[in-house]
Amino acid sequence: MRLFLATAFCLTLFALNSILCRAALVVWGMEPLQYTAIRGLSAAVMLALLCALHVVRGAPGKGSVWKQAWKESSWAGSLFLFLYMLCFSLAYLTMPSAAGTLILNISVQFGMVGWGLAQGVRLTRMQAAGLALAFAGLLALLSPGLTAPPLVGALLMVISGLSWGGYSICGRGASSASLATAGNFFRCAIAGVVTACAAMMLEGPAHPAAWACALAAGAVASAPGYVLWYVIVPRYSLTGSSVIQLSVPLITAVLAVLLLNEPITLRLALCSVPILGGICLALVSRQKA
Incomplete structure (x- = not known):
């Protein structure tokens, strides 16, 4: 039950990212550069606080948590992270939440x-059918x-999703996903400051x-949400965690109607x-392959 509640809470935080963005941009009239800068910088500050409070911890004997977070991250990962957030904000100027x-x-x-196909991974027939x-x-x-x-909003959201995929690929070699997340947000803060000045x-x-x-x-939906997810995700199989995330659009749809x-x-x-059925079929087929 604790795992279920923690998972449901974490997925709700992910859904709230869309709701909060739409509310800021459409309901309250904030412009996208401001939103991107504030979201990125506030996430970096919150992650710094979580590091200081030892919620995000480094490995013993490998230096400070700040040094480890920086080493686990990369400039490529932070670039993909910033591009994800920027296109996310631009897309939600016109795109409904769900x-x-x-x-x-x-x-x-x-x-x-x-990315897998480019690395030589071959799809099964069921995976190909699902996709x-x-x-x-x-x-x-x-x-x-x-x-x-x-259409423009949809294309921007596609770029945002591809950027998140690139960010995930950059972090595949990290020994700690939480430290890599913190380090990438720290690096991304540089782009956040530039964006704030432009705004x-x-x-x-x-x-x-x-x-x-x-x-x-x-500070709430992004930073703690990502850290919590990386605590929860080892409890699931890779396919299970991927399938669970397919509930985020459904949660977003409900929250969009209510809020x-x-x-x-x-x-x-x-x-x-x-869409969701095909992705689910592809993910389950990957586990059986």
Whole structure:
């Protein structure tokens, strides 16, 4: 029960990233550069605090936790992390919460599969069928129509998802995912400061409620959420943890209705079935292969 509650809480935090972004940008009128900077910098500050409080711990005898976090991270990983956050913010200017999370998740999976194929990994027939089904669902979701998500926003969310996939690939060699996350956010803070300066020159002042949303996204939904996830994920198989994350779009859809009054269109509901079902089939087939 404790594992279930911790998992549900962590997945809800991931879903809240979309809700908080939409609330800040659409409800309270914050502009995307400000949001990206505040989210990234507040996450870095929170992770620094978690390191100072020894919530994020280093290995004994290998130097300070700060030094270990820096070594576990990389400039490539921090670049992908920043690109993920920036495109995420830009996409949610026009993209509904549930549709955005759905596109983000499938883009991450396709990015990881593409990397595997480039490394010589071969797909089974079931994996290929599952991915083809998911891709068909995505095409149906984005096909022209009154209820289709905005194309530019969808493309930006695809880039965001691919960037998160790249970030995950960069961290595969890390001995501690929590330390690597902290180090990448520390490195990413440099881009955050530059983005904040650009926002001050190019964008207008934001409502205090928007600031609260951006701070909560970084200091609550992102930093502690990622650390908690890396504590939980060893309790699941690789496939199990991946399948569990497919619930995030569903949680986001419920929260979007309750908190943002965003409708769930028939197109989104129907297209979610092949998208999530296809990814689930591919993941389960990978475990059996």
